[in-house]
Amino acid sequence: MxxxxxxxxxxxxxxxxxEQHGRPAAYFDGPGGTQVSQRVIDAVTRYxxxxxxxxxxxxxxxERSDAxxxxxxxxxxDLLGAASPDEIKFGYNMTTLTFHISRSIGATLAPRxxxxxxxxDHEANVSPWRRLADDRGLVVRTVDIHPDDATLDLDSxxxxxxxxxxxxxxxxxxxxxxTINPVREIAARARAVGALTYVDAVHYVPHGPVDVRALGxxxxxxxxxxxxxxxxxxxxxxxDVLDALPAYKVRPAHDRFQTGTQxxxxxxxxxxAVDYLRSVGRRYGEVAADAGEGGRRAEILAAMRAIQxxxxxxxxxxxxGLTAIRGVRVHGMAExxxxxxxxxxxxxxxxxxxxxxxxxxxxRQGIFAWDGDFYARxxxxxxGLYETGGVLRLGIVHYNTAAEVDRLLEALEGIAADRGARVxxx
Amino acid sequence: xDDLYRDExxxxxxxxxxxxxxxxxxAVYEGANPLCGDRITLMLGISEAGVVxxxxxxxxxxxxxxxxxxxxxxxxxxxxxxxxxxxxxxxxLDELGIEISPARLKCALLSLDTLRRALEDRxxxxxxxxxxxx
Ligand SMILES: Cc1ncc(COP(=O)(O)O)c(C=O)c1O
Numbered sequence: 409m410x411x412x413x414x415x416x417x418x419x420x421x422x423x424x425x426x427e428q429h430g431r432p433a434a435y436f437d438g439p440g441g442t443q444v445s446q447r448v449i450d451a452v453t454r455y456x457x458x459x460x461x462x463x464x465x466x467x468x469x470x471e472r473s474d475a476x477x478x479x480x481x482x483x484x485x486d487l488l489g490a491a492s493p494d495e496i497k498f499g500y501n502m503t504t505l506t507f508h509i510s511r512s513i514g515a516t517l518a519p520r521x522x523x524x525x526x527x528x529d530h531e532a533n534v535s536p537w538r539r540l541a542d543d544r545g546l547v548v549r550t551v552d553i554h555p556d557d558a559t560l561d562l563d564s565x566x567x568x569x570x571x572x573x574x575x576x577x578x579x580x581x582x583x584x585x586x587t588i589n590p591v592r593e594i595a596a597r598a599r600a601v602g603a604l605t606y607v608d609a610v611h612y613v614p615h616g617p618v619d620v621r622a623l624g625x626x627x628x629x630x631x632x633x634x635x636x637x638x639x640x641x642x643x644x645x646x647x648d649v650l651d652a653l654p655a656y657k658v659r660p661a662h663d664r665f666q667t668g669t670q671x672x673x674x675x676x677x678x679x680x681a682v683d684y685l686r687s688v689g690r691r692y693g694e695v696a697a698d699a700g701e702g703g704r705r706a707e708i709l710a711a712m713r714a715i716q717x718x719x720x721x722x723x724x725x726x727x728x729g730l731t732a733i734r735g736v737r738v739h740g741m742a743e744x745x746x747x748x749x750x751x752x753x754x755x756x757x758x759x760x761x762x763x764x765x766x767x768x769x770x771x772r773q774g775i776f777a778w779d780g781d782f783y784a785r786x787x788x789x790x791x792g793l794y795e796t797g798g799v800l801r802l803g804i805v806h807y808n809t810a811a812e813v814d815r816l817l818e819a820l821e822g823i824a825a826d827r828g829a830r831v832x833x834x
Numbered sequence: 835x836d837d838l839y840r841d842e843x844x845x846x847x848x849x850x851x852x853x854x855x856x857x858x859x860x861a862v863y864e865g866a867n868p869l870c871g872d873r874i875t876l877m878l879g880i881s882e883a884g885v886v887x888x889x890x891x892x893x894x895x896x897x898x899x900x901x902x903x904x905x906x907x908x909x910x911x912x913x914x915x916x917x918x919x920x921x922x923x924x925x926x927l928d929e930l931g932i933e934i935s936p937a938r939l940k941c942a943l944l945s946l947d948t949l950r951r952a953l954e955d956r957x958x959x960x961x962x963x964x965x966x967x968x
Contacts, residue, residue, distance in 0.1 A: 489871050592868030616937070619871025694897050709870060713896060716937040748936040 412692045412718045418807050420445040420684070421636075428774035434812045436770075436777040438805035439583050439611060439753045441633045444681065448637055451680035455673045462669055473672050480675045483682035484642045486705040488609075488628060489619035492647060497665040498675055501641040502610050502629045503532040509627065509643060509665065510536040512653040513575060513604075519545035522572040524603070526551040527790050528560055528587060529579045531783040533608040533629075537577050547572070555791060558585040558740040559749075565594060573603040580618070580628075583611035584784040584801060585740030586753035595624035604649065610634055614805055615719060615751040617712040620644050632674070637681030640674040685711045688806075715806040722804045722813055723752035729817035730802075735759040735824040739791055739799055752804035757793065758820070760827040763800045769823045770800075775816055777802055840932050846901035851908050854890045861956040865948030867940050872899040876907070876948045880956075884915045896941050898934065903945035905929045915953065921946065 418424045423443040426433040435443060459472035481493035490496060499505035523546055525534045541548045549568035552561045560578075569576075576598040581588045595605040604626040609618060614635040620628050628644040645653075645665070655664035686707040693710025724747055730736050739755040758766050763779035770777050781788035781798040788798045802816065859877035866873045872895025879888030889907045893900055906926060910918050926946045927934060934942045 588869075590868075592866075617870035619867075619869065622866045622868050622871035622873070709896070713870070713938070717935045720935060720937050745936075748939060 412714055414809050421807055422446055424807060431774040434775045434815060436775060436802050436816060439801060439803035440778050442636050442805055444636055445684045447680045447684050448677045452673045452677040455676035476672060476676045476679060477670060480679040483679050487682055487708055488644050489621055490644050495644050495647050497643045498670055499641045499643060502631045505629055505641045505643045506532055506536045510540045511656055514540045514544050515654045517544060517546055517574055520547060520572060521574045522547045522549055524549050524551060524568050524573055524576040526560060526578055527553050527786045528582050530583050530608060531785055533577045533579060553790060558587050560589050565597060569597060569601050571601060573601050575604045575606055577606045580607050580609040581612035581751050584782050584787055585755045586750040587740055588749055588751060591623050612751060616716040617709050632678040632681055635681060636684060638674040638677035640671055640678050688714065719752045719804055719806060720747050722808055722810060723747055725810060726754055726802060726813050730756060733821050733824050735828060736820060754802045755799040757799055758824050761823060762797045764797050766800045766823055770819055773819050775819055843897055843901040846904040847897040850900055850904040852890050853892065855892060856888055856890050861952040863948050863952035863955055865944050865951060867944055872896055872941055872944055874903045874944055874948045876952050878952060886910050886913055886918060898938055899941040899944045902926060902930055902942050906945040906949065
């Protein structure tokens with residue numbers, strides 16, 4: 409185990425060497441999607457070169473395809489702390505997986521049953537449930553937030569939970585403002601009224617360890633492209649819950665919830681993305697190999713702890729810098745003491761500069777950041793920012809550096825000052 | 835980082851003190867870190883006089899969470915409940931003696947949190963039996 413070496417890790421990501429007008433690209437767009445390591449690129453290539461076939465056949469390439477899927481399910485099970493690889497299903501992306509499984513869940517519900525969604529969530533964990541409610545005569549109830557720090561209002565959760573609640577759909581962390589939700593507590597309250605919990609972990613997973621069993625989640629969804637893998641979604645469903653659901657699938661497909669031909673090359677790349685994380689754990693983490701956690705899970709946990717510690721130093725630097733710039737507002741938690749309650753994804757607005765203008769100004773300098781509502785439409789509306797173009801989202805992941813954060817801060821300072829000068833010249 | 839892995843913590847982690855279970859505990863609680871799944875199950879034997887005369891834990895997780903449980907169980911053995919109730923976060927952090935990053939605070943304090951809940955549960959249980967509920 410050695411000190412976290414971000415430069416050594418960056419060297420494994422070819423896309424991080426990209427330049428724009430002679431300046432290195434600075435990727436602060438991680439919450440929208442991350443770059444991949446050479447291992448992932450190699451694994452996808454290797455799949456096409458050595459294993460390309462449909463699955464379930466009696467010959468070499470098909471057997472290899474089966475093996476890749478089986479191994480990748482095991483790897484994602486270890487990433488999420490699932491009890492068995494059978495609890496992991498791959499699909500096109502989180503949104504499609506959620507629409508698909510919502511249909512199965514809906515088949516077990518009766519008119520006037522209730523589903524709870526939140527104001528903090530990405531639409532992908534809201535719209536499928538609303539459509540389902542329209543189709544089956546269900547009632548959707550919404551948990552509000554505390555707008556001052558963009559945390560979920562648990563009193564409002566208690567107010568909507570009741571004997572008719574059948575499912576609570578909640579995010580593990582907000583992709584817009586970074587709030588980490590108390591999902592264990594929420595799942596416990598849902599369970600107390602007999603409801604299942606469906607957790608959108610798409611934003612959270614690249615930022616810290618996950619244990620689906622400790623969370624008490626019945627379902628949890630994630631997308632590999634947010635954690636340095638290909639564009640692929642994965643769903644965890646607790647075995648007994650999945651077994652009890654009717655499946656919509658083609659007869660006699662051998663898996664009840666994976667429909668049609670899978671994206672095998674993407675699954676191969678996803679396996680490589682987990683292998684990459686393991687290698688981070690072996691190098692920079694403290695691996696609890698003798699604490700009863702099998703090798704792969706222990707390495708992943710070690711990686712995610714090391715990544716979390718590192719990202720936190722960058723988040724502290726970024727937020728400290730942002731609060732010092734005149735005209736810049738941070739939306740969500742900004743206190744240094746609450747950094748562990750959030751991911752390093754920071755939403756800001758700049759007085760007099762629209763989020764799109766700010767993103768364009770950054771983009772011209774080779775700094776990549778998203779603007780808008782990122783499909784967290786209800787949240788951005790609740791914060792009163794929808795009419796003005798949402799927010800500028802500054803997303804840190806484990807391959808960002810302190811120097812990049814400083815460069816970003818300097819650029820933002822310039823953007824805010826230009827505006828100030830224009831106003832003064834008025 | 836070397837600092838983080840100070841020998842004493844690793845020693846407690848590899849050879850935890852008071853690791854095991856009690857056959858008839860007077861207070862038990864299983865605490866877990868909801869995100870990473872670190873776990874500690876703490877068992878206390880409490881004398882009539884209100885002294886913790888037996889203590890044991892089992893658990894799994896990162897070095898900091900497990901070493902912290904090992905150290906905390908050492909420090910409460912033989913102490914009266916009144917004194918244990920005064921233990922604060924800083925006491926636990928001082929005992930660990932290394933700098934804990936904000937992300938790791940939950941790991942470091944899982945043992946203390948579990949201890950508090952074990953004692954709260956016991957008080958709630960005693961109250962309910964006094965009411966004749968249990
Ligand atoms: C929190 C969150 N949930 C869901 C999604 C949608 O995921 P996918 O693109 O895999 O459908 C995203 C993507 O940005 C997200 O950030």
